[in-house]
Amino acid sequence: MNLSRKEMLRLIGTGAGAVALGSAATSPAAGSERGGPRDIVRDVVVIGGGAAGTYAAIRLRELGQSVVVVERDGRLGGHTQTYTDPASGSTLDIGVVVWHDQPLVRKWFERFDIPLRKASFGGGVTRYADYRTGREVQGYVPPNPGAALALYGEQLARFPYLEYGFDLPDPVPADLLLPFGDFVRRYGLDDVVPSVVQFGQGLGDLLRQPTLYVMKNFGSDILRNLQTGFLSTERRNNSELYQKALAELGDDVLLNSRVVSTERDGGRYASVRVDTPAGRRTIRAQKVLVTIPPLLGNLGGFDLDGLERQLFGQFRHSAYYTGILRDSGIPDDVSVRNIGLDTPYHVPQLPGVYVISPAGVPGLHNIKFGSPTALSDRAVQDEIRASMRRLRDAGTIPTARTDFATFASHTPFELTVPAAAVRAGFYRRLATLQGRNRTFYSGAAFHTHDSSLIWQFTETLLPRVVAS
Structure with a gap:
């Protein structure tokens, strides 16, 4: 032929x-x-x-x-995964969402003629619920992390090499080997934990991870970008x-x-x-x-x-899963963040949902799920459905539909020893x-x-x- x-x-x-x-x-x-x-x-x-x-x-x-x-x-x-909604034609990033605002990143995107913008976060209403029961945690207000982030930044400054890889001194500083929960207690960093959980999704059992891995994931350049603003693509x-x-x-x-x-x-x-x-x-x-x-x-x-x-x-390694729910029953301007009613620092118990949040398109919500160990896609989706039913039965959300517009496993995720x-x-x-x-x-x-x-x-x- x-x-x-x-x-x-x-x-x-x-x-x-x-x-x-x-x-x-x-x-x-x-x-x-x-x-x-x-x-x-x-x-x-x-x-x-x-x-x-x-x-x-x-x-x-x-x-x-x-x-x-x-x-x-x-x-x-x-x-880096992006979902295109067939109804609206909108594109939604469900994997990598933001980039650091630094010269190398800007140069990399300029090379492919991709315009960047400052990323925006939040907006709307956030409800806090314990996904184990589905009940909203009434009166919960997350701590103001400002002072704790400054203290955390002082600790990070002791280990500048963490921004560049694993070129660690010998001996390795003992503080880097502490479970992160112990490190938090030692240096009075309680109020920083909710921020670390939010940005460190996928790290598994955060409080038990050696501080080394948490500080590498939530490091000095993250703190800088929290002040100056992260980047995302103009065309979303x-x-x-x-x-x-x-x-x-x-x-x-x-x-x-x-x-x-x-x-x-x-x-x-x-x-x-x-x-x-x-x-x-x-x-x-x-x-x-x-x-x-x-x-x-x-x-x-x-x-x-x-x-x-x-x-x-x-x-x-830990495990991380992301997806988009269609017509979940959660209002378009509402996020439901998972917190533990009786856990240290109200860290969500894993395996479990981190947060369900508006995707920016009517009828669509992002969902993030973490686990200390790998689970099958079926097991994760079943747990998400069960969580939605608990939220509904407790009156936290009006209905509980779990139509996955898209779903992705990012497993294996963080590799540790x-x-x-x-x-x-x-x-x-x-x-x-x-x-x-x-x-x-x-x-x-x-x-x-x-x-x-x-x-x-x-x-x-x-x-x-x-x-x-």
């Missing part, structure tokens, strides 16, 4: 840019020998097309490196960034693809075999950049050595993996769940990738 390129892509069910076909897929990396007919030869293969992987791929090409990105989903963007479509990045990367992205095996320890290249919608391909690359969560279950096809396996096997492992040098040993076996690492596990800070970390890593 004589098929056009467009027809070939349609027949294999991928769409433009999804599979490396044609001359771009088989062109060799600069200065390298040509691969076989099914080989993709590049300077760098990037595993994962989320915030870190997409940023790295674009920047590496700007730095003169040839790249190919392997992404298991049918899109780029990772936790954060996924536009990744759509434009995909268009630019084109055939250098393999969507709906997964790594089945790697060989990184011999010859002039790492060999990465990938299952794609068009069949199995072999990528030959001088370097590998892994940006997916480095859990053993995610790295099943990798030829991990003993140190990699030993370190990655220590990670545990116990305080004892941090004390014993886990992150010093993790840093030694950079460049080992031709492989580098970026992403949330090497900093925190914050796209702006992940881009900042990745930018500092790229010179090492290029020079290796």
